[in-house]
Amino acid sequence: MKRLSLMLGLVAATAAMQSCKMKTAATAVQGDAASKTYVAPGKYDEYYNFVSGGFNGQVSVYGLPSGRLLKVIPVFSVFPENGYGYSEETKAMLNTTNGSIPWDDQHHLDLSQTNGEQDGRWLFANANNTPRIARIDLTTFKTMEILQIPNSAGNHSSPFITENTEYVVAGTRFSVPLGSEDVPISSFKENFHSTASFISVDKNSGKMDIAFQIVLPGMNLDLSHAGKGPSHDWFFFSSYNTEQAYTLLEVNASQKDKDYIVAVNWKKAEEYAKAGKGKKVSAPYAHNTYDEHTQTATSVIENEVLLLDPKDCPDMVYMIPCPKSPHGCDIDPSGEYIVGSGKLAALIPVFSFSKITKAIGDKQFEGDFKGIPILKYESALYGEVQKPGLGPLHTEFDGRGNAYTSMFLSSEVVKWSLKDLKVLDRAPTYYSVGHLMIPGGDTKKPAGKYLVAYNKITKDRFLPTGPELAQSAQLYDISGDKMQLVLDYPTFGEPHYAQACAASLIKDKQVKFFDINKNKHSYVAMGEKNAKVVRQGNRVDVYMTAIRSHLTPDNIEGVYVGDEVYFHVTNLEQDWDIPHGFAIKNNPNAELLIMPGETVTLKFVPEKQGIYPFYCTDFCSALHQEMSGYLRVSPKGANVPLKFGTGETAETVAAK
Amino acid sequence: MKRLTKAGLISIPIVVLFLSTLWLAPMWRIDMRAPQYPDGLSMQIWINDVKGDVPIINGLNHYIGMKTIHRDDFREFVFMPIAIVLFMAGGVLVFLLKSKRAYYIWTAAFLVIALCSFTDFYLWEYNYGHNLDPNAPIKVPGMSYQPPLLGYKKLLNFEVLSQPDLAGWFYCAAGVVLTVITFYEWKKK
Ligand SMILES: [Cu+2]
Numbered sequence: 001m002k003r004l005s006l007m008l009g010l011v012a013a014t015a016a017m018q019s020c021k022m023k024t025a026a027t028a029v030q031g032d033a034a035s036k037t038y039v040a041p042g043k044y045d046e047y048y049n050f051v052s053g054g055f056n057g058q059v060s061v062y063g064l065p066s067g068r069l070l071k072v073i074p075v076f077s078v079f080p081e082n083g084y085g086y087s088e089e090t091k092a093m094l095n096t097t098n099g100s101i102p103w104d105d106q107h108h109l110d111l112s113q114t115n116g117e118q119d120g121r122w123l124f125a126n127a128n129n130t131p132r133i134a135r136i137d138l139t140t141f142k143t144m145e146i147l148q149i150p151n152s153a154g155n156h157s158s159p160f161i162t163e164n165t166e167y168v169v170a171g172t173r174f175s176v177p178l179g180s181e182d183v184p185i186s187s188f189k190e191n192f193h194s195t196a197s198f199i200s201v202d203k204n205s206g207k208m209d210i211a212f213q214i215v216l217p218g219m220n221l222d223l224s225h226a227g228k229g230p231s232h233d234w235f236f237f238s239s240y241n242t243e244q245a246y247t248l249l250e251v252n253a254s255q256k257d258k259d260y261i262v263a264v265n266w267k268k269a270e271e272y273a274k275a276g277k278g279k280k281v282s283a284p285y286a287h288n289t290y291d292e293h294t295q296t297a298t299s300v301i302e303n304e305v306l307l308l309d310p311k312d313c314p315d316m317v318y319m320i321p322c323p324k325s326p327h328g329c330d331i332d333p334s335g336e337y338i339v340g341s342g343k344l345a346a347l348i349p350v351f352s353f354s355k356i357t358k359a360i361g362d363k364q365f366e367g368d369f370k371g372i373p374i375l376k377y378e379s380a381l382y383g384e385v386q387k388p389g390l391g392p393l394h395t396e397f398d399g400r401g402n403a404y405t406s407m408f409l410s411s412e413v414v415k416w417s418l419k420d421l422k423v424l425d426r427a428p429t430y431y432s433v434g435h436l437m438i439p440g441g442d443t444k445k446p447a448g449k450y451l452v453a454y455n456k457i458t459k460d461r462f463l464p465t466g467p468e469l470a471q472s473a474q475l476y477d478i479s480g481d482k483m484q485l486v487l488d489y490p491t492f493g494e495p496h497y498a499q500a501c502a503a504s505l506i507k508d509k510q511v512k513f514f515d516i517n518k519n520k521h522s523y524v525a526m527g528e529k530n531a532k533v534v535r536q537g538n539r540v541d542v543y544m545t546a547i548r549s550h551l552t553p554d555n556i557e558g559v560y561v562g563d564e565v566y567f568h569v570t571n572l573e574q575d576w577d578i579p580h581g582f583a584i585k586n587n588p589n590a591e592l593l594i595m596p597g598e599t600v601t602l603k604f605v606p607e608k609q610g611i612y613p614f615y616c617t618d619f620c621s622a623l624h625q626e627m628s629g630y631l632r633v634s635p636k637g638a639n640v641p642l643k644f645g646t647g648e649t650a651e652t653v654a655a656k
Numbered sequence: 657m658k659r660l661t662k663a664g665l666i667s668i669p670i671v672v673l674f675l676s677t678l679w680l681a682p683m684w685r686i687d688m689r690a691p692q693y694p695d696g697l698s699m700q701i702w703i704n705d706v707k708g709d710v711p712i713i714n715g716l717n718h719y720i721g722m723k724t725i726h727r728d729d730f731r732e733f734v735f736m737p738i739a740i741v742l743f744m745a746g747g748v749l750v751f752l753l754k755s756k757r758a759y760y761i762w763t764a765a766f767l768v769i770a771l772c773s774f775t776d777f778y779l780w781e782y783n784y785g786h787n788l789d790p791n792a793p794i795k796v797p798g799m800s801y802q803p804p805l806l807g808y809k810k811l812l813n814f815e816v817l818s819q820p821d822l823a824g825w826f827y828c829a830a831g832v833v834l835t836v837i838t839f840y841e842w843k844k845k
Contacts, residue, residue, distance in 0.1 A: 548715060549793075575712045622719060623793050 033486040036477055039066040044507070047439050047500045049452065050109050050123055051473070053077075054494025057104040059125055059136065064439070064450055064500060065475055067489030075134045075143045076104035076127045078590075084143075086590035088296075088566065088601035089521075095299035096130055096148050096286045105129045108159060108223075108497040112201075116163040116228045116335075116444030120505035122206050124159035124168050131155030133168055133199060135206055138506045144290045147208045150283035150305060151178045151195050157224040157237050157329075161201075163444075167266060168208065170197040171221030171237050178215070178307075179281070188246040192218035195307075196237060196264055207289070212273040212306040214264060214317065217370035218244050220253070221262065223328055223394075228444055229335030231353040233267035236338055238322065238329035242369065254344060258321040258377065260369065261329055261340050263356065265316050272313040278306040293520040295598055310372050318360060319374040322349055328394035332403065333444050337382060337418055341392035341405060348392050348405060350421060352382035383421045388414050393434060394497075396441030398448025398478060404441075406433040406453060413453055413476065415483060427483040429474055431457040438478070439500035447502065451476040451483065454495040461488050471495055512576035514597030521599035523568035528552045533644040540565045542644075546580035546594060547572040548621040550646060551614070554629025558642030561609055561635055570599040581617025584631065591617050606633040658756040661844055667837040668751045668759075672744045674830040678703040678737075681822035684777075686803055688713070690813045699725075700821055703740065704733040720801060720812070721792025723784060732776060739769050756841050763834040770831060778805050 039045055045063025048070075053059055057077030061070045078085030078094065085094050085102050094100050104127035112122040122144075123136040131149035136142065149155055154173030161168050172194035177183050183191045193215050200211040220241040227234035242259045245252030272278065283305045290297040310317045324342035331338055338351040359379035366376045391409030398404065402424065405414050411432050415425040433453040440446045453476070458469040470490035477484040516526070525531045525543040531552040534541045540563050545552045551569075559565060569582045573596035583591035587604045594600045606612065615628035634640040682700035685708075689696040697709040705727055714724040727733060743765060750758045785802025801811050804818045820828060 548718070573715065575715065626793070 029485055033484070036484075037065040037067065037475065037487040039063065039068070044503055046503060047447075047450070048503055048506060049437075049439075049498060049500040050111070051454070051491055051495045051498040052109050052125065053106045053492065054496055055105050056493030057106050057127070058493060059106065059109065059123070060492060060495075061141070062473075062489070062491075063503075064452070065487065067473065067475060067487050069492075071141060072492075073136060073141050073143065075125050075136065076101075076106055076132065076146070078102040080590040082593035083590050083600060083602065086602070087592055088603055089599075090290070090297055092297040092299040093143060093146055093288045093290060095288055096132070097150075097284045097301060098130070101130045104132065106493070106496075107156060109499045110159055110161045110168070110442075111499045111501055112165045112206075113161060113443060114164055118440055118443055118501045118505060119165075120501060120509070122165075122201075123499065124161060126155050126158035126170065128155055128173070131158075131170060131172075133159045133170055133208065135201075135208060137206075139509050140292075140511045142290065144206070144292075145208055146286075146288045147199065147210070148285040148287070149197050149199075149210070150285040151193075151213055151307075152176070152197065154220075157196075157221045160224045160226060160235075162226040162235070162266065163228050163232055165201050165203075167211065167226075167235075168199045168201055169224055169226075169235055169237075170199065171195070171224055172216075173220050173222065175218035175220065179283070185246050188218050189244050192244075192246070194219055194221050194239075196221065196224075196235070196262070197305075198235075198266060198269065208287075210285070210302075210305050212269060212278055212308050214269060214308045214310065216262065216310070216317070217242075217372070219259075222326065225329055225331045225442060227331055227335050227353065228333070231331065231335040231338075233265055234353075235264045235266050236329050236331065237262040237264065238326040238340055240325035240327075254325060258323050259325055259342075260319040260374070261322045261326060261338065261351065263318045263320055268316045269308055269313065272308055272316060273306055277312050278308045280304050280306055293518065295514075295519070295521045295600070315360075317372050318356075319369050319372050320351060320356065320380045321366075321374060321377040322351075323347065328392070328405075330395040330397075330403075330442065332397050332418055333399055333446060335444075339395045339403060339405070341395060343391055343393055343408065345392065346387065346390070348385040348388050348395075348416075350382045350385065350418070351380045355382065356380045385416050385421045385423065388416065388423055389426065394436055396436055396438040396451070397446050398438055398441070398451075399446035400448055402448075404436060404438065404451055404478070404483075406436045408432055408434065408456075413451065413483060415478070425482055427476060427485060429453045429455055430461055430472065430488070431455055431459060433474075435495070435497045437498040437500060439502070449477070449479050450500075451478045452498065452500070454491065454498060456494075458490075462490055513574055513578075514595060516570075516572065516574060516597040519570070519597055519599060521568070521570075523566070523601060524599045525552075525568070525570045527572065528646075531646075533558075533642060535642055538563050542567045544569045544582075545572050546570065546582070546616065546627070548578070549616075549623030549627045551582075551616065551627060551629050552646040553644035554646045555648065556630070556644045557632040557634075558640045558644075559606070559631060559633050560638060560640075561606055561633060563606065563633075565604045565606065565631070567602045567604065567614070568599055569594050569602070571596050573597070578620055579618050580620050580627070582614065583617045584614035585612045593618060606631075609633050609635045660750075660754045660756055660759055661841060664756070664759055664837050664841050665751065665754065667833050668747050671830045671833055672747045674826040674833070675740055675744055677823040677826040678740060681826075682707065683821055683824035683827055685819060685821040685824075687817045688814045690815070692813070703736050703823070706730070706733075719792065719794045720796075721789030721794075722801060723787065725784075730780075732773075732780075736773065743769060759841060760838060763838045766831060766834050770827075774805070781805065 047064040049062040049064045059073040074084035110124045111118045125134045131152040135145040137144045149170045152172040153176045156173035157171030159168045175192040175194045177191045196214040222238045224237040240259045241253035288299045322340040324345035326340040327343040328341040364376045364379035365373045389407035389410040393406045395405045416423045436453045453474045455472045458472040461472045473491045475487040571594040592600045612631040684701040686699045699708040786800045
């Protein structure tokens with residue numbers, strides 16, 4: 001009996017322990033979440049969501065609120081799926097002063113703006129590793145331009161833009177010596193610098209040019225955002241490692257109580273640049289542009305940049321102390337509040353632009369950092385958000401006077417009021433949120449309906465896929481007082497910052513196909529009658545056409561081992577959603593996807609004799625499987641005449 | 657000579673006006689829809705041209721071996737305008753003559769033109785739908801692809817709807833006016 005009751009007691013105790021499990025993620029979702037993200041078949045999403053790819057070097061496009069993946073846009077990485085970076089036309093896009101660099105670490109995105117509002121024209125993307133900035137056209141979702149940034153490394157505080165897309169900025173995260181002098185690492189303080197590059201954007205074409213670079217002391221510029229409204233003329237960069245450490249930064253760059261928000265008056269800088277206060281220095285960098293008429297990219301190496309030294313340009317740069325290695329640097333829709341998030345701080349400082357201007361006017365300085373005046377913390381401070389959570393990183397705004405800050409360590413989104421800096425709500429994220437994003441949340445006119453958290457750790461959110469997991473994004477409905485988690489969806493690469501805009505802004509201006517009559521490609525075959533094969537030495541140019549459901553020519557002979565064969569494939573279709581593909585056996589290059597009206601070139605150097613089938617890789621029609629042909633490669637020196645055609649058989653030839 | 661009534665006289669400029677719309681709007685339209693073309697494809701036949709998604713339709717024709725459609729292949733685009741212009745000129749003559757008999761002949765001429773053009777249209781559709789390339793990749797035994805003269809028909813994965821377009825309706829209206837007035841004139845002996 002005693003034993004029995006003991007056993008029963010044990011069972012009861014175990015049961016009690018089971019019911020005391022910790023709270024899990026499942027409890028965070030409420031009943032009507034599904035209906036809020038359900039986009040019925042045949043219906044469109046409300047927003048386009050552009051998400052940085054991180055280490056995959058690409059940009060992915062999702063629909064919100066469904067979280068459906070719509071497209072991956074290749075930007076800094078080669079993309080064998082459609083031949084980006086492999087085709088002769090696009091190889092030049094990835095050129096740098098160090099040759100082709102076919103990958104990168106893509107962190108941040110910014111949509112072009114007019115008067116502080118999204119205008120749906122271009123999307124800018126940064127490359128963190130080999131400093132570059134790309135411009136993507138939003139009518140074709142193609143990368144149109146890539147500009148390398150010299151005198152920089154770790155292009156992290158980039159590509160943020162001014163209110164009218166006058167400039168895209170790029171700031172150095174890893175200070176380096178300017179130029180290419182060989183110096184000891186220990187001479188960091190004397191020889192290393194960070195630069196804030198201002199890249200002008202042509203109003204009509206979008207073409208980028210490095211207007212000037214502001215030379216700053218050796219430190220790490222982290223993130224940035226442009227002012228707006230009253231602060232229109234200013235750009236703000238967060239910085240860390242103002243300790244100027246060059247080893248074990250983990251410890252050595254976390255010593256000072258405060259680092260700085262670097263405030264740059266870019267209007268002044270522009271004037272100084274015009275007035276000749278800058279210094280032109282030699283600095284080679286690649287400037288790659290894709291010409292939509294010739295459908296071909298060219299890479300030009302430019303040789304000079306204009307450097308502006310704050311010493312020669314008074315009133316151009318100020319330092320605002322900001323606690324504990326600030327990360328995010330975000331400006332509210334009114335342009336008055338600058339939120340610096342000290343990632344190691346237990347509070348969020350909010351600076352006031354009007355107080356900053358006043359402090360500058362009254363010369364309320366507490367000293368200087370390498371000659372740059374440092375404002376007194378209190379003179380610039382609007383207030384501090386107390387006990388917001390642990391590890392504040394990034395802040396976006398809903399346009400209703402609220403700010404939302406991601407908390408990496410406490411893994412939550414915290415909503416607080418700009419007016420009184422009081423915390424209003426907090427919602428857990430799964431897990432360890434990095435950036436967060438509200439459509440238009442960094443512009444003058446946020447659409448404060450949804451918020452997406454981009455999480456660094458996924459763990460148990462999706463079906464496990466071995467040691468490597470997809471990243472996780474989480475969608476919150478923020479239209480009410482309380483944030484409501486409504487959707488989890490996986491993302492690829494490692495998303496950092498993202499942008500989203502109303503679908504209506506770009507949906508109706510999508511290019512459906514390219515007008516073949518405007519195709520100015522130098523190897524276009526205008527119609528099947530112009531398809532041909534031309535030999536010049538060991539170079540063989542195949543002017544090929546593709547239309548449902550055949551390639552012309554589809555029989556080619558008279559090509560020898562070691563020849564350089566260029567397949568210039570023109571898609572003759574003039575209808576939406578009819579791309580053709582092109583691939584040839586044993587080609588170490590890639591395949592192509594050719595949009596209607598486009599010409600794309602694939603290079604193939606056969607190393608062995610044989611018959612090489614080629615075919616269309618995009619299931620284009622009911623007779624797609626028939627869309628194929630043969631290339632005969634003969635040994636070098638063989639006496640096989642050049643011959644090509646489509647529809648010719650031994651019988652038809654004999655009949656003639 | 658029996659003289660036309662006032663109504664008969666007024667009807668002449670109306671008929672001419674109705675027919676002149678043939679130069680302003682298409683007379684016939686053939687709409688097609690398939691799963692692959694959710695927005696549909698449309699072909700408009702004008703008095704002297706064929707417009708709309710003709711290049712796309714031509715692109716699809718090769719599967720079943722149909723001939724491609726080209727404006728220059730249609731002698732109708734030369735004859736039709738001439739016939740209609742002559743007919744309208746006839747109207748001016750009837751108006752000046754003010755004769756009932758001339759009006760009857762004019763109406764008869766219209767009916768002949770209408771009959772000829774419909775027959776021609778039918779024959780073209782018949783040929784277009786039956787005269788298939790024997791080497792066509794897709795051959796469905798017993799299947800022909802003649803579009804409907806008027807109304808709806810299902811052709812493989814396509815649904816086809818054939819009907820008058822704006823100017824075609826005016827053309828029909830002109831026929832109705834002519835017929836009604838002819839009866840009216842006959843009764844008002
Ligand atoms: Cu194909």
